[in-house]
Amino acid sequence: MGAALIAAVGATPELQLAGLAERAGHPAVGTKVVDKLTVCANATAIAHSCDVLIDFTTPEALAGNLEAACAGKCAILVGTTGLDASHHAAIDRAAQSIAVLQAANTSLGVTVMAALVERAASLLGTDWDIEIAELHHRHKRDAPSGTALALGVAAASGRGVALASVAKRGRDGIGPARVAGEIGFASLRGGSAAGDHSVLFAGEGERLIISHHAEGRELFASGAVRAAAWLGGKPAGRYTMAQVLGL
Missing domain, CATH: 3.40.50.720 (NAD(P)-binding Rossmann-like Domain)
Structure with a gap:
């Protein structure tokens, strides 16, 4: 850097x-x-x-x-x-x-992305599920990434809630059904990826995905x-x- x-x-x-x-x-x-x-x-x-x-x-x-x-x-x-x-x-x-x-x-692109995520979250109801996925190089140690968490804060802000009260970090095994209003996170590590982030808004019969891909x-x-x-x-x-x- x-x-x-x-x-x-x-x-x-x-x-x-x-x-x-x-x-x-x-x-x-x-x-x-x-x-x-x-x-x-x-x-x-x-x-x-x-x-x-x-x-x-x-x-x-x-x-x-x-x-x-x-x-x-x-x-x-x-x-x-x-x-x-x-x-x-x-x-x-x-x-x-x-x-x-x-x-x-x-990143200027991620800055704009966060604004779009906050706006989308404010317009779409809690019946739209929010999931945030990120991919980084194999050497990155913190997960979720700081950017993913910032996007989560933006989404939570759009809904007028604190991220800590709705965040769901990772899923494994058999558990209860998804809780309405929660914001999920998934972290991937591999290769030399500089940073890919996607925020999924999943509604009934349609999905909106806002993504950013860093190339270096x-x-x-x-x-x-x-x-x-x-x-x-x-x-x-x-x-x-x-x-x-x-x-």
């Missing part, structure tokens, strides 16, 4: 790459990359010299990156997935002093860079990709 972000920044005339950071002990630390920038061992070393940090790391690294952004008084875009309630609480705290945009997926990481980097350009200079607060597109 780092290489894709570097390329995306380079292709955006109004942006300039200010610094690079990797985890301590990574082979790239200390080496010079684009524009003769040296890769640092943490985000603190670069936060004071940039307007926006872009974080695609791990949940374990998030707290340190948020602290670095707050100390450097720069905005931060969090594209890291696999976050839990404690991570979102940390993001909320940081958003009290800096601009934070957290997104499970920075470049689209995520492109969306993240566009969002970072939008985020720079914003007042403290928590922002979304939907706001970037004016949705």
Whole structure:
């Protein structure tokens, strides 16, 4: 993802790459990359010299990156997935002093897809069953994906309910019939798939499917860079990709 972000920044005339950071002990630390920038061992070393940090790391690294952004008084875009309630609480705290945009997926297409899913869920009644399926490469560890969960939140929001109260993660064996209003999830892992997501609205005698297929990481980097350009200079607060597109 780092290489894709570097390329995306380079292709955006109004942006300039200010610094690079990797985890301590990574082979790239200390080496010079684009524009003769040296890769640092943490985000603190670069936060004071940039307007926006872009974080695609791990949940374990998030707290340190948020602290670095707050100390450097720069905005931060969090594209890291696999976050839990404690991570979102940390993001909320940081958003009290800096601009934070957290997104499970920075694809512009997925952003529009989520808006369509919310709208469809609001128009179709609970007699339309909702199932969300996602496919990712064999190395992805979290399931359902952050994007699938975000789509679930969008669908639940369209129905005016909390996702936690209606989510059904996986089915196996013989069980009770499907509960009206629940939102199901199915996760597939295999090959090198960058990310496929489909939301099925199943009614009596008809089905509506809203899908997005990612063909590479470049689209995520492109969306993240566009969002970072939008985020720079914003007042403290928590922002979304939907706001970037004016949705």
